[in-house]
Amino acid sequence: MQEINQEILALVRKYYPQIAERGLQDEIAKMGKVMQFKAGEVIMDFGSYVKLVPLIIEGSIKVSREDEDGNELFLYYLQPGETCSMSFTCCMMNKKSEIRTIAEEDTLIIGIPTRFMDEWMGRFQSWKNFVMTSYDNRMLELVRTIDSIAFKKMDERLLQYLERKAEANKSRTLNATHQEIAYDLNASREAISRLLKQLEKDGLVELGRNRIELL
Amino acid sequence: MQEINQEILALVRKYYPQIAERGLQDEIAKMGKVMQFKAGEVIMDFGSYVKLVPLIIEGSIKVSREDEDGNELFLYYLQPGETCSMSFTCCMMNKKSEIRTIAEEDTLIIGIPTRFMDEWMGRFQSWKNFVMTSYDNRMLELVRTIDSIAFKKMDERLLQYLERKAEANKSRTLNATHQEIAYDLNASREAISRLLKQLEKDGLVELGRNRIELL
């Protein structure tokens, strides 16, 4: 019988009020593993096998997609209180990951080994709801991502991207190069540079080397 | 106590081998409603409330997205043996639909009233798996849709679209105007016309009025 990890128990109670069942909390505290990632660290790469489901505690995680030719596209951020729906069935069906996840900031997660996913779904109502809600939220995010790629022009996409990044980093001063942003939006660096310049002219941002300040 | 509808029972057994639990089949046969839609009929529109989850039996359903300005974008087709993941939580949380579904062909579905969704998840292992698998498949489809919008040019997207449509209609002769295709791909009619012409020159399709033949 495994021990209940008091640290995890406290974290789950604090950050996951939606999974409040006592027995479930205990299970998580027994079986979960606390894991830390430094900002920029690749947590899970495209094509790798997923062995655990992450509950995000602190920090944030950037999720992106890459195609065969190495083109990249930012999808969304995962924040504390959320989990990666992509892992669920990837795990359960032992499939390769379709996405890449990178720690946006220094990030703390609780990793739940795959095998409990399914078991808990049957035993704990709140876990089932949590999983279903996560799926739904991610689907919505994906649809919104589609909206912006399909219907919006680069300037709007850029602004939206900056806002989301600011939210994920809890700071309106962003540290990023134009090239990095260009990769995330699958655009060219020059286009991003020019658009940022325009945003600066319009008084929406302030630019510095490696720094973008949202006003 | 409701009657077991033998017609539904037979349909479920035939088209949904993955939900083979006897008790579940009986439940579906008791609670499900057979519904028919003519090709082109709008099954559920953007913004409407979802009251049941559809199990597709025959035909196929086109799922698309629309933004505030009326721009449209085709997402994917639902085929026999599949269901609409978007409905799940839409139902369960009583949210408005984010998508529009239209019968691509004459289509037969079994509608499951919302309230059973959740109950069956707890009672029937195979229903739970079915729901989870559906979510996962839809997420994958969405990601693939994102891939093609983000990384591909219109000619590739068009070809892919035609192939998918042919599959959904089980026919390599498609009946569609250039304008309709243009709406689905969020492109202009002229662009589609020119690209189709090019595909014809390349010997990939044959064009007629209201007709596209895939070679």
Next chain:
DNA sequence: ACAACACTGTGACATGCATCACTGCCAGTC
């Protein structure tokens, strides 16, 4: 202090697609 490098700015040009304007063509209706 200097070299080397990473980041940013900018002009010239190419390309894909949208938009506009118009023509021609086919099909059904009177």
Next chain:
DNA sequence: GACTGGCAGTGATGCATGTCACAGTGTTGT
């Protein structure tokens, strides 16, 4: 058989963005 409306083809033009080339400027390491 002529009119009408929906569909398809096509040229001209414009705009957003990609691509290439290069210059300028800040940063870092020795």
